[in-house]
Amino acid sequence: MMRTMISLFVALTLWAIPVLAQDGGPLRIEITEGVIEPMPFAVPDFVADTAEAREVSRDLSRLVAADLGGTGLFREIPQDAHISRITSFQSPVQYADWRAVNAQALLTGAVSVDGSGRLVVQFRIHDVFAGQELGEGLQFVGTRAGWRRIAHKVADEVYSRITGEGGYFDSRVVFVAESGPKDQRAKRLAIMDYDGANVQYLTDSSSLVLAPRFSPTGDRVLYTSYETGFPRIYVLDVASVGRRTLPTLDGTMSFAPRFGPDGRMVVYSLTQGGNTDLYSMDIGNGQSTRLTSAPSIETAPSYSPDGRRIVFESDRSGTPQLYIMPSQGGEARRISFGQGRYGTPVWSPRGDLVAFTKQSGGRFHIGVMRTDGSEERLLTASFLDEGPTWAPNGRVIMFTRETQGAQGEARLYSVDISGRNLKQVETRGGASDPSWGPLQN
Amino acid sequence: MNTGQIISGTGHLALIGWALIGGTFQSAPPPFEVMQATTVSEAEFAAIMDRAASPEAVANVDTPEPPAVGETAPQMTSDADTTPEAAQPEASAAAPPDSAPDVTGVTPPAPAEVEDAPPVMQVPSEDMAVMVPEVSPRPQPRPAPRVAPEPAPQPEPDVRVDDVTQPEVTPDEGADVAEEPSEATAPEEAAPEIVTEAEEAPQAAPSASVRPRSRPDRPDPPRDAPTETAAATPEPESEPEPAPERTRPTSDRTAIDDALAAALGEAQQSEQQSAERPSGPPLTGGERDALRVAVQRCWNVGSLSTEALRTTVVVAVNLARDGTPEIGSIRLVGSSGGGDTAAKQAFDAARRAIIRCGNDGFDLPVEKYDQWRDIEMTFNPESMRIR
Numbered sequence: 001m002m003r004t005m006i007s008l009f010v011a012l013t014l015w016a017i018p019v020l021a022q023d024g025g026p027l028r029i030e031i032t033e034g035v036i037e038p039m040p041f042a043v044p045d046f047v048a049d050t051a052e053a054r055e056v057s058r059d060l061s062r063l064v065a066a067d068l069g070g071t072g073l074f075r076e077i078p079q080d081a082h083i084s085r086i087t088s089f090q091s092p093v094q095y096a097d098w099r100a101v102n103a104q105a106l107l108t109g110a111v112s113v114d115g116s117g118r119l120v121v122q123f124r125i126h127d128v129f130a131g132q133e134l135g136e137g138l139q140f141v142g143t144r145a146g147w148r149r150i151a152h153k154v155a156d157e158v159y160s161r162i163t164g165e166g167g168y169f170d171s172r173v174v175f176v177a178e179s180g181p182k183d184q185r186a187k188r189l190a191i192m193d194y195d196g197a198n199v200q201y202l203t204d205s206s207s208l209v210l211a212p213r214f215s216p217t218g219d220r221v222l223y224t225s226y227e228t229g230f231p232r233i234y235v236l237d238v239a240s241v242g243r244r245t246l247p248t249l250d251g252t253m254s255f256a257p258r259f260g261p262d263g264r265m266v267v268y269s270l271t272q273g274g275n276t277d278l279y280s281m282d283i284g285n286g287q288s289t290r291l292t293s294a295p296s297i298e299t300a301p302s303y304s305p306d307g308r309r310i311v312f313e314s315d316r317s318g319t320p321q322l323y324i325m326p327s328q329g330g331e332a333r334r335i336s337f338g339q340g341r342y343g344t345p346v347w348s349p350r351g352d353l354v355a356f357t358k359q360s361g362g363r364f365h366i367g368v369m370r371t372d373g374s375e376e377r378l379l380t381a382s383f384l385d386e387g388p389t390w391a392p393n394g395r396v397i398m399f400t401r402e403t404q405g406a407q408g409e410a411r412l413y414s415v416d417i418s419g420r421n422l423k424q425v426e427t428r429g430g431a432s433d434p435s436w437g438p439l440q441n
Numbered sequence: 442m443n444t445g446q447i448i449s450g451t452g453h454l455a456l457i458g459w460a461l462i463g464g465t466f467q468s469a470p471p472p473f474e475v476m477q478a479t480t481v482s483e484a485e486f487a488a489i490m491d492r493a494a495s496p497e498a499v500a501n502v503d504t505p506e507p508p509a510v511g512e513t514a515p516q517m518t519s520d521a522d523t524t525p526e527a528a529q530p531e532a533s534a535a536a537p538p539d540s541a542p543d544v545t546g547v548t549p550p551a552p553a554e555v556e557d558a559p560p561v562m563q564v565p566s567e568d569m570a571v572m573v574p575e576v577s578p579r580p581q582p583r584p585a586p587r588v589a590p591e592p593a594p595q596p597e598p599d600v601r602v603d604d605v606t607q608p609e610v611t612p613d614e615g616a617d618v619a620e621e622p623s624e625a626t627a628p629e630e631a632a633p634e635i636v637t638e639a640e641e642a643p644q645a646a647p648s649a650s651v652r653p654r655s656r657p658d659r660p661d662p663p664r665d666a667p668t669e670t671a672a673a674t675p676e677p678e679s680e681p682e683p684a685p686e687r688t689r690p691t692s693d694r695t696a697i698d699d700a701l702a703a704a705l706g707e708a709q710q711s712e713q714q715s716a717e718r719p720s721g722p723p724l725t726g727g728e729r730d731a732l733r734v735a736v737q738r739c740w741n742v743g744s745l746s747t748e749a750l751r752t753t754v755v756v757a758v759n760l761a762r763d764g765t766p767e768i769g770s771i772r773l774v775g776s777s778g779g780g781d782t783a784a785k786q787a788f789d790a791a792r793r794a795i796i797r798c799g800n801d802g803f804d805l806p807v808e809k810y811d812q813w814r815d816i817e818m819t820f821n822p823e824s825m826r827i828r
Contacts, residue, residue: 026815034740036588142496164746164786378639419637
């Protein structure tokens with residue numbers, strides 16, 4: 001309604017333009033068609049005043065540029081095209097020089113080492129064409145070993161100031177690291193930075209592990225292990241690598257766990273007597289509540305960000321489809337109606353979208369739809385894509401892509417929710433089942 | 442490299458790979474592969490923990506250097522870390538980029554390269570027969586990093602100023618030789634909308650229907666039969682476009698007025714007309730269109746948040762006589778559809794568009810300066826959101 005009124009108003013305004021113009025009012029035009037392209041930005045090396053700082057400053061500024069360029073929203077202007085050099089962080093920027101190379105955003109920074117040997121990184125973001133700073137300068141202090149995190153934090157800040165959305169660079173991903181041939185693949189849990197750096201292994205490969213899921217604060221991981229021969233759910237503390245089993249009934253199989261937004265409730269699937277249903281558990285006291293009791297298979301539950309609803313997969317209609325129900329159980333509403341089979345729904349951290357895996361026409365897709373099932377959009381297509389997980393800002397999805405054939409291997413990919421910027425995440429070997437953690441503090 | 446070669450190349454690669462290794466599967470479970478099951482040593486663990494230690498943020502950098510001196514080296518851990526990390530610089534001396542510190546892993550390059558080909562290709566190789574016909578209308582939509590109202594084929598086309606109007610202009614005026622050389626830089630190939638991997642080619646229709654409107658009309662046609670032009674040009678949308686003045690307003694009177702105005706623009710002026718319109722002839726539809734097109738070429742919404750993409754902003758700007766915007770005069774007049782932050786992002790993008798594309802002066806008739814000195818532009822991203 002509002003929009004209609006606005007359009008009407010604008011239409012009337014435009015209609016009246018000759019009149020207004022002759023009355024000396026401003027000329028009015030409406031721009032409705034723009035372009036969508038990466039914004040060109042420049043990151044000259046951060047200024048360093050000592051040799052020690054210089055060691056880090058280049059790597060650090062390169063990593064910031066890589067973070068930003070990797071989003072597909074920005075395009076770095078190569079340093080050899082720069083006309084102007086930044087030699088002092090404090091002196092004013094020659095905007096004309098940066099305008100000349102068509103840099104729309106400019107990041108300048110300085111790196112120094114303080115008395116206690118810690119890195120001090122200061123930076124400013126400039127809107128080149130407006131000829132002014134974008135917000136205030138900022139400073140991060142951290143350990144030298146933690147320079148990558150400082151760089152990610154700088155990039156997050158730049159990203160959010162320019163786009164208006166939260167960043168996601170200073171975040172980690174837990175996943176299943178795979179090695180060995182397909183028929184006897186060894187799997188173990190691993191954790192890495194969002195860009196594939198700093199891999200640490202959380203378990204050994206003695207037993208099959210599946211589907212790790214970060215807690216909302218990123219300090220714990222839920223996963224399913226076949227250690228006992230049956231799938232059981234474990235919760236693992238990331239810092240200490242200590243773990244424990246979630247208490248479930250003997251003789252049952254439990255899997256597909258996922259934390260609620262409070263980090264206390266866990267929703268999971270439990271198979272008993274050949275029927276699979278959804279349960280939730282308060283991991284503080286181990287109390288489980290049954291949420292569904294249909295003869296069909298209900299699995300892959302995921303909480304909404306407010307914790308009030310759960311989206312899950314069920315084959316109650318004959319084929320696997322997506323449903324939403326209240327988080328205490330109750331009537332479920334089907335939201336997927338397209339051709340094919342839908343699975344592994346994950347609620348976006350913004351709450352507006354659900355990402356899912358879809359199998360249709362012999363191919364697998366990662367897609368998104370609104371929570372009422374409308375505006376379904378498939379973002380990828382391949383032999384096997386599955387298991388989407390959201391970046392903390394709800395703008396990027398990471399998933400597993402497995403290639404065909406005996407030599408086929410699973411790798412992690414990421415894609416923007418617009419379907420652009422599909423690319424592989426660098427991992428040393430095979431990798432699957434990613435779960436993207438929150439931004440770190 | 443064309444698509445055919447790529448497909449053929451990977452097809453062959455896949456075939457060779459299959460021939461080499463295809464026969465070797467067995468289901469017998471031999472012992473698994475070499476794999477360092479690293480238990481993390483205490484030192485490593487300390488290093489990891491330290492790496493994970495959050496940097497502290499301090500706002501307001503303006504206070505120059507000494508800010509953090511006050512902190513008296515609290516954590517002993519930081520001493521411990523310098524040792525492991527002393528090893529890293531050596532590695533990074535050889536290979537500065539980020540990967541070095543991680544694990545000095547020799548392996549990464551190899552998988553990465555092998556990987557590149559398979560993901561895209563493997564499926565196509567099967568579907569090739571189906572793909573080929575479909576691909577032809579829209580050969581390389583994905584790689585196009587730019588989405589623009591007008592799809593652009595490949596880099597070849599011209600300088601920015603030309604890329605929108607060119608289809609019309611070329612026959613009339615002949616391309617300027619001077620513009621050819623600069624082509625490499627500016628307009629990259631562009632798709633009319635975002636094409637995801639999952640989408641094939643069906644969605645040409647909607648974008649095509651919108652197209653006719655955006656071509657800037659020349660001032661000459663109306664001269665002979667203005668009303669007919671108005672009737673003849675099919676205006677697909679009843680949306681609020683500048684074009685209306687000339688063509689759509691539908692009342693013959695307005696159409697005639699506009700045609701007259703256009704004719705007058707060519708013939709410099711005429712008294713009767715200025716009697717009707719005291720402050721001189723208004724801009725013609727074509728001139729207004731040209732201005733609109735000039736701004737929208739630089740209006741990049743690609744880095745806007747989804748909320749900012751729902752925000753319409755009205756931006757006022759004063760132009761100098763040479764058509765360049767006075768940067769200080771660019772201001773946000775109003776916004777709708779989003780919060781303050783979103784409105785600011787949207788305004789920033791609009792301001793950049795005006796400044797960038799107005800850098801050399803918008804192409805506006807000087808004799809009508811009074812008409813375009815003050816401009817209010819409404820930036821409505823609604824149609825961009827659904828691309």
